[in-house]
Amino acid sequence: MTGRTGHAGNGRPRGLAIAAFLAVLAMPARAQPVPEAAPLPVSRPADPENGRRIVMDRRKGLCLLCHSGPFPEMRFQGDLAPSLAGAGSRWTPAQLRARLIDSRLFNGETIMPPYFRAEGQTRMARAFAGRTILTAEEIEDVTAFLATLRE
Amino acid sequence: MTRRAALALALGCLLLGPAPADEIHASQRLSGYDMMGAEAQAMQRDDFANPAMLAVKEGEGLWNAVPGQGRPSCQSCHGNAAASMKGVAARYPAREASTGRVLDLPGQIQTCQSERQGIAPAARESAALLALEAFLAMQSRGAPLASPRARGLDDAVSRGEALYRQRFGQLDLSCAQCHSQNWGRSLGGTRIPQAHPTGYPLFRMEWQAIGSLQRRFRNCMTGIRAEPFPPGAAEWIDLEIYLKERAAGMAMDAPAVRP
Structure with missing residues (x-):
């Protein structure tokens, strides 16, 4: 796992550990390809300003509960995950989008919620059943905003 | 050592180790009291101030x-x-x-x-x-939490641990991911505790009321957008038993105050 994937990877289930162990043995020592996702079908062009609002909104995007970022006006940013500063330099839009859609594709132990997956979760609250955290439009908006965070 | 050898060694240790890698060593355990601010601690210590x-x-x-x-x-x-x-x-x-x-x-x-x-x-x-x-x-203030395993509740401890490690809800998070793997870090400005149930029932400032451990469980489940188990459900009791096994030996500080 590279440092950039971030989150603490403790408590790995044994089956996964074995799989990872075998994968490491079988693999030449080089970085795995970074997952990418093509733009989602949307009804309007991406709006990075709306993406910014979503990232700042602790009930909508929830991002700043875990991440910090270059937003000095925002109080109480989290430190469970890497800073969003420079996210647009580190990752392409296709890579950022893939992380938002389902970060488990990068790291099976991640604490990052799957923003565009409505299935596979256990005991989904009734009010959220069958719904993704963000809509396709909102994923595109947040992707466009994160791509502007360059350093 | 090459990177591959180091990874293989680390993963090998993980496979052999009997305890989960995120288990908090007894010397590192902190109660909610230990982790809260001095003002809340003072409020708890003073029986005339503790609501x-x-x-x-x-x-x-x-x-x-x-x-x-x-x-x-x-x-x-x-x-x-x-x-x-x-x-x-x-x-x-x-x-x-x-x-x-x-x-x-x-x-x-x-x-x-x-x-x-x-x-x-x-x-x-x-x-x-x-x-x-x-x-x-x-009547148990200061008493050490007894080990449920020592009273033959092994099965409940195992079921409770499975629940503790199960991802739930739209946000797809387990108890362990926050309370074992990220305790002490800041979740939107709030320090994540280790989830040792030493003080229940307790007065929570956020609630402005006294509440039970199951109320706390419900809050976490709602926070990750999961459907909570019903009040008194066997799952809650299994989870409490696992948490008490994990906290066995820690002193009870009920009725506590928490932020």
Whole structure:
């Protein structure tokens, strides 16, 4: 796992550990390809300003509960995950989008919620059943905003 | 050592290790009291400032109250609580010898009410039940939490641990991911505690009320957009048993204050 994937990877289930162990043995020592996702079908062009609002909104995007970022006006940013500063330099839009859609594709132990997956979760609250955290439009908006965070 | 060899070694250790990698060593365990600010600690230490002490007082009244003609009070069976109930709350949840049922403390009080006193049991999270819980917990202040495994509750410990490690809800998070793997870090400015249930029932400033461990569980489940189990569900009791195994030996500080 590279440092950039971030989150603490403790408590790995044994089956996964074995799989990872075998994968490491079988693999030449080089970085795995970074997952990418093509733009989602949307009804309007991406709006990075709306993406910014979503990232700042602790009930909508929830991002700043875990991440910090270059937003000095925002109080109480989290430190469970890497800073969003420079996210647009580190990752392409296709890579950022893939992380938002389902970060488990990068790291099976991640604490990052799957923003565009409505299935596979256990005991989904009734009010959220069958719904993704963000809509396709909102994923595109947040992707466009994160791509502007360059350093 | 090459990177590959180092990874193989690390993963090999992980495979051989008997304990989960995120287990908090006994010397690293911190209660909610240890992790909160000095102001809240001072409020808890002062019985005249601790709002949960109102519930203790109310619970003492209920302990002594005769619930109806010909019906026993708690006191008439159990006697002086300071002696007979000393350390009892630290040993719950417990298996009832006669039936084999595993009851948490509120469940035990409800069982006494319906089976011994012949009255309708107080509802979970009602003021009356919380008051009795607080009064009983008070009699275990400073007592070490007893190990559920040592009283033969191994199966419940295992089921509880599975729940603790299960991802739930739209946000797809487990208890362990926050409370074992990221304790001490800042979740939107709030320090994540280690989830040791030493102080329940407790007064939470966020609630502006005294509440139970199950209320706390519900809050976490709602936060990750999961459907909570119903009040009193076996899953909650298994989870409590696992948490108490994990916290075994830590001193009870109920009725506590938490932010």
